[in-house]
Amino acid sequence: EVEEERLFLPSDLTPAERIELQLGKLGTEEARWREGQAFDALRAIRSIVKTIRTLRDRKEKNDRKQKENSRAGDQISDAVRRRDFRMTTYEAARQAMIPLESLTPGPDSAFPPLSVADTFMKSVVKKRQLGDSQFTDGWLWRDLGKMGKLTDKEMEAWSEESDRVQWFRAEAEVQRWQEHAEMRLAELLRTARSFRKWDEIWSQLSEMQPYGTQGHHAYAKQKASMYQR
Numbered sequence: 001e002v003e004e005e006r007l008f009l010p011s012d013l014t015p016a017e018r019i020e021l022q023l024g025k026l027g028t029e030e031a032r033w034r035e036g037q038a039f040d041a042l043r044a045i046r047s048i049v050k051t052i053r054t055l056r057d058r059k060e061k062n063d064r065k066q067k068e069n070s071r072a073g074d075q076i077s078d079a080v081r082r083r084d085f086r087m088t089t090y091e092a093a094r095q096a097m098i099p100l101e102s103l104t105p106g107p108d109s110a111f112p113p114l115s116v117a118d119t120f121m122k123s124v125v126k127k128r129q130l131g132d133s134q135f136t137d138g139w140l141w142r143d144l145g146k147m148g149k150l151t152d153k154e155m156e157a158w159s160e161e162s163d164r165v166q167w168f169r170a171e172a173e174v175q176r177w178q179e180h181a182e183m184r185l186a187e188l189l190r191t192a193r194s195f196r197k198w199d200e201i202w203s204q205l206s207e208m209q210p211y212g213t214q215g216h217h218a219y220a221k222q223k224a225s226m227y228q229r
Contacts, residue, residue, distance in 0.1 A: 009032045021120050035093075041087075041093060045086045049140070055079060117138060118138035203221075
């Protein structure tokens, strides 16, 4: 498979091989890239998990009928697939940093292993219920700032700015979808007007055919009928 083809990056080599091939500087550079890749993956996971949490809250509260419930379930499943893909990307970046000796394996490393439980976040919509104190948000919501060497205040500001950017992007997408819907509606109305006009034209032509030209009359009637459908 192309996706599994080895690129022979420094992370694919042992430390001895990197020294022999004089790839030390390139290995350091790849470690920086991998750290950025891991951090970007975590930020994307946070955004997707927020989406999943919101979709589940909305599904539980509003989507009672089978059609709405099924559609909401499909949306959640799609978001879960995107989350899992980003988690795979994060793990790949982690595994690449370990042989580069820029990351120590284990739960105490700068980029620890990430499980689905580590992405858990409490609902920001539902009221707190009995027993909620037994569940805490995963480390994804507590330690991301430390990885990026940010203070809690800086991390909060970054998170708020990230949410704002996501909101404006979503708004732009909604406006674009609305524009396409309006364009399709306008196209449908133009097509309907055109068909009515052609129906009128062919109907008039059928009535204008002189006696003895039944073939012409039938053809015009057939064309008018086609535009009446």
